[in-house]
Amino acid sequence: xxxxxxxxxxxxxxxxxxxxxxxxxxxxxxxxxxxxxxxxxxxxxxxxxxxxxxxxxxxxxxxxxxxxxxxxxxxxxxxxxxxxxxxxxxxxxxxxxxxx
Amino acid sequence: xxxxxxxxxxxxxxxxxxxxxxxxxxxxxxxxxxxxxxxxxxxxxxxxxxxxxxxxxxxxxxxxxxxxxxxxxxxxxxxxxxxxxxxxxxxxxxxxxxxxxxxxxxxxxxxxxxxxxxxxxxxxxxxxxxxxxxxxxxxxxxxxxxxxxxxxxxxxxxxxxxxxxxxxxxxxxxxxxxxxxxxxxxxxxxxxxxxxxxxxxxxxxxxxxxxxxxxxxxxxxxxxxxxxxxxxxxxxxxxxxxxxxxxxxxxxxxxxxxxxxxxxxxxxxxxxxxxxxxxxxxxxxxxxxxxxxxxxxxxxxxxxxxxxxxxxxxxxxxxxxxxxxxxxxxxxxxxxxxxxxxxxxxxxxxxxxxxxxxxxxxxxxxxxxxxxxxxxxxxxxxxxxxxxxxxxxxxxxxxxxxxxxxxxxxxxxxxxxxxxxxxxxxxxxxxxxxxxxxxxxxxxxxxxxxxxxxxxxxxxxxxxxxxxxxxxxxxxxxxxxxxxxxxxxxxxxxxxxxxx
Numbered sequence: 001x002x003x004x005x006x007x008x009x010x011x012x013x014x015x016x017x018x019x020x021x022x023x024x025x026x027x028x029x030x031x032x033x034x035x036x037x038x039x040x041x042x043x044x045x046x047x048x049x050x051x052x053x054x055x056x057x058x059x060x061x062x063x064x065x066x067x068x069x070x071x072x073x074x075x076x077x078x079x080x081x082x083x084x085x086x087x088x089x090x091x092x093x094x095x096x097x098x099x100x
Numbered sequence: 101x102x103x104x105x106x107x108x109x110x111x112x113x114x115x116x117x118x119x120x121x122x123x124x125x126x127x128x129x130x131x132x133x134x135x136x137x138x139x140x141x142x143x144x145x146x147x148x149x150x151x152x153x154x155x156x157x158x159x160x161x162x163x164x165x166x167x168x169x170x171x172x173x174x175x176x177x178x179x180x181x182x183x184x185x186x187x188x189x190x191x192x193x194x195x196x197x198x199x200x201x202x203x204x205x206x207x208x209x210x211x212x213x214x215x216x217x218x219x220x221x222x223x224x225x226x227x228x229x230x231x232x233x234x235x236x237x238x239x240x241x242x243x244x245x246x247x248x249x250x251x252x253x254x255x256x257x258x259x260x261x262x263x264x265x266x267x268x269x270x271x272x273x274x275x276x277x278x279x280x281x282x283x284x285x286x287x288x289x290x291x292x293x294x295x296x297x298x299x300x301x302x303x304x305x306x307x308x309x310x311x312x313x314x315x316x317x318x319x320x321x322x323x324x325x326x327x328x329x330x331x332x333x334x335x336x337x338x339x340x341x342x343x344x345x346x347x348x349x350x351x352x353x354x355x356x357x358x359x360x361x362x363x364x365x366x367x368x369x370x371x372x373x374x375x376x377x378x379x380x381x382x383x384x385x386x387x388x389x390x391x392x393x394x395x396x397x398x399x400x401x402x403x404x405x406x407x408x409x410x411x412x413x414x415x416x417x418x419x420x421x422x423x424x425x426x427x428x429x430x431x432x433x434x435x436x437x438x439x440x441x442x443x444x445x446x447x448x449x450x451x452x453x454x455x456x457x458x459x460x461x462x463x464x465x466x467x468x469x470x471x472x473x474x475x476x477x478x479x480x481x482x483x484x485x486x487x488x489x490x491x492x493x494x495x496x497x498x499x500x501x502x503x504x505x506x507x508x509x510x511x512x513x514x515x516x517x518x519x520x521x522x523x524x525x526x527x528x529x530x531x532x533x534x535x536x537x538x539x540x541x542x543x544x545x546x547x548x549x550x551x552x553x554x555x556x557x558x559x560x561x562x563x564x565x566x567x568x569x570x571x572x573x574x575x576x577x578x579x580x581x582x583x584x585x586x587x588x589x590x591x592x593x594x595x596x597x598x599x600x
Contacts, residue, residue, distance in 0.1 A: 014385055016186045054395035058178075058403040064158030066122040066129035075138040075146065075247065085137040086244040089188045 003032040106303045106354070108347050109316055110263035111219075112339075114276055115296040116255050116286045117226060118162040123251040124225040125153030125196065132248035133292060145251030147191030152393050155180075159253035160203070160397070162285045163223045164407050166255060167204025169279050169414060170218050174404055175203055178223075178397035184387045188243050189227040191250065198222035199388040209275055210416045212430070216272045217260040219314050226252040260314050261300070266343035273297050273339050278415040282440045290335050297339050302327045303350040325354065326362040330374055333367045342367040346374055418443055426450070426464035435472055441487040446471055452497035457504070466500045474514050478521050495520075495527035502531060507538075512584045538585035545578075545586055549594045552577045563599060571595065 005024045008031055012019045019027065069075075072085050081088035120130055126144035143151040160178065167174055179201045182194040202222035209216045228250040230243045257276060263269050277295060280288040288295040308322035318324050328350065330342050346365070353360050365374040413421075415437050422433035436446045446467055453463035471486075479486060499517060502508045508516075508531075516534060520527040552574055553560055562570040571592070578591045 014184075014186070014387070051390075051396070053390075053392075056395040056397050058157070058160070058397055058399045061157035061160065061397065062127075062154045064120045064122050064156050065127065067127035069128045069140050069142050070146075072136060072138045075141045081242075083244055085139075086246055087138070087188075088242055088244055090240055090242045 003035060004028060105306060106351055107306050107309070108264055108343075109261050109302045109304060109309075110265075110269055110343060111261040111300045112259045112263060112269055112272060113298040113300070114257045114273065115298075116166075116257065116276075116280055116288055117294045118159055118166075118253045118255055119284060119286050120156055120158045120162070120253050122156055124156050124159050124223070124253040125251055126151075128251065130252050132246075132252070135248060137246035137248060140248040141250070145191075146247055147193070147250075153196060153391075155394060155397065156253060160223060161407050161410075162253070163203050163221060163255045164399070164404065165283055165410055166257065166280065166285055167207060167221050168404070168408050168411055169283055170204070170207040170209050170221070170257070170276075172204035172207030172218060172221060174399065175201060175205070176399055177201070178203055178399060180223075180391040180394045181388050182391050183224075184389075185385075187227075187230075188245050189230045189250070191228070191247070195224060195227065196391055196394070197224035197256075209272060209279075211268065211271050211275060214268060216268070217262050219258045219260045221255055221257045224254050224256060226250065226254045261302075261311060261316050263299075266340040266347070269297075269299060269343055270336055270340035273336050275415060277336070278438065282412060282414060283410060290333075297333050297336075298329060298331055299333075299339065299343050299346075300327050300329050301343060301346050301350070303347060303354065325350070326360045328360075328362070328374075329364045331364055331366050331377065334369055338367055338369055341372060342374055345372065349374070412440070422464070425460065427461040428464050428468055432468045432472065436468060439486070441485060442471065445486050445491070445493075448493050449496055449500075452493050453500055456497070456501055462504070466504055470496060470500055474517050478518065489521075490524065492527065495531075498531060499527055506587070508534065509584075509588065515584070534585060537583065545582070545591065546594055546598070548578055548581050548586075549591065549598050552581065553595075553598055560599065 005028050008024055008028050009019070011031075012024075076082045076085070076087065079087045081090070117130075122128060123130055123140075123145055126142050128140045128142050128145055130140070132140050144153060164174055179198065180196050181199040183197045183199070184194040186193055202220035204221035205219065207218035207221070209218065226249050228245050228247045230245045232241070232243050234241055259272070263272060277288040277290075280286045280295070286294055290296070302316070302325050304316070304325055305322065308319050309316055309324065310319060311317075316324065328346055330346060333339055333342055350360060352358075361379060363379050364377045366377045367373075368375055418437040419430075419433045422428045422436060423430060426433075428436070437443050449467040449470065450463050453466055454460060457463045457466075475486070475491075479489060482489075499513065503510065503513045512534070516530045517527065519525060520530055556574060556577060559570040559573050563574070574595055575588055575591050578595065579586060579588060582591075
């Protein structure tokens with residue numbers, strides 16, 4: 001993976017962030033350093049080592065019981081704009097990455 | 101679609117919302133249809149900082165059940181991953197899904213004369229519902245979001261690129277919907293968004309490509325044509341229509357040397373055509389990573405065995421049984437197997453009849469005709485399902501036996517059945533009445549015939565002058581007088597004797 005301004009522009013677009021030319025020039029080397037650090041970690045030989053992640057038997061999963069949710073009023077507390085119980089967001093959202 | 105120059109290559113992704121009480125990673129209720137917006141929402145499905153996902157056992161059981169029903173291998177460990185993209189319907193900024201290790205893989209589904217291979221079935225969560233608008237006074241674009249759907253369990257079923265026509269894709273989608281309904285995994289109603297189909301289509305020159313596992317690879321120096329994905333398909337019929345439309349469009353582009361670019365297109369059901377939506381992103385853009393908030397879930401053989409006890413006789417097995425053991429036509433077998441409740445009803449009626457007749461094909465044909473004829477017409481008209489209708493198997497057995505023994509004519513039998521259904525009258529009472537009536541008229545039939553002859557001198561004269569059609573008229577008169585209870589053949593023979 002080549003870390004250059006084109007790459008960073010793409011990442012910014014995916015994250016819906018607009019970066020100025022100046023910012024791109026500033027962040028590109030920073031991003032490079034971060035990813036190079038990760039590359040160092042990648043060099044460690046982890047063959048045969050199981051992921052250090054908690055394991056859970058299937059039987060201990062949450063049973064499918066529905067419980068009460070928040071009230072609509074509470075759900076909308078943090079929304080800047082609302083309309084008829086719905087969250088309202090401004091902006092053009094079709095361009096860029098497709099939705100699942 | 102047959103074409104001498106090109107092959108059609110289709111892979112199908114089907115999303116199905118599974119039937120659980122609570123959401124995939126939180127305890128909010130799932131049934132959001134026609135509910136007040138943003139009332140089935142909590143910090144988890146709203147993606148608030150610090151909220152942690154807790155996987156729903158039943159949802160995972162249903163995903164595994166779908167895998168077992170489609171002959172998949174079930175992974176001994178369940179891993180979740182994060183799929184990142186920014187969109188207002190996804191408040192966390194990522195969807196919890198599965199990337200490299202789906203729960204189910206390498207399955208297949210049998211169709212009438214082909215097999216569709218399934219690459220994978222994985223578990224994920226649904227997103228919120230958003231609608232897009234433009235503000236009238238400011239001309240600003242905005243979206244309205246209801247998070248009730250956010251976090252509803254969703255499974256994605258992905259085929260290998262092994263489907264070769266729109267017709268086959270339609271049959272496959274229909275079969276998947278049937279399996280989901282048979283096993284009560286989902287109602288899979290496409291209009292309600294409980295099932296969504298997204299075909300991937302490409303058209304390649306014959307003999308210039310081959311399928312290697314889940315990949316299509318070129319032969320020699322051939323350059324593969326780009327793949328098109330279709331979204332926004334709202335019905336099973338649209339699966340076939342949209343693929344056929346797209347195949348024609350792609351072939352035309354190739355024939356006129358137009359460039360085909362990889363893209364996502366939307367199906368427009370009003371215009372019956374696909375429209376450009378956006379150029380397609382690659383999976384790298386989703387920046388998948390392992391979901392650190394959910395442990396690895398270990399599934400044992402015992403867990404899988406327990407889940408497999410929910411497997412019932414599946415549609416293709418039923419169709420085969422009806423065709424091979426009951427000697428029904430392929431058409432009848434398919435119609436009876438479409439809905440599991442109908443199939444169970446048929447089986448019960450068949451058993452009831454066969455106890456008396458001890459003749460499998462006859463019992464099967466009677467039961468099949470009874471259901472697909474009058475009953476279906478009536479159920480359709482009233483728009484109720486067979487399980488909700490107040491139908492008595494024992495009564496219907498008696499009704500069919502009376503019909504089979506010619507004790508009652510087809511017309512009269514239908515009339516009684518309709519009367520019973522429409523007025524909620526007991527069918528066996530109606531049959532009893534009919535029997536009493538016909539016993540009474542049987543003795544009198546000769547008298548009635550004599551009456552009819554004496555009252556219709558003109559018709560009798562016409563007959564004697566050689567007009568055979570007037571016999572029909574006279575029989576009609578006899579039937580009217582007996583209120584339909586007489587056997588027309590018997591009426592005819594008595595009539596002919598009296599006329600001679």
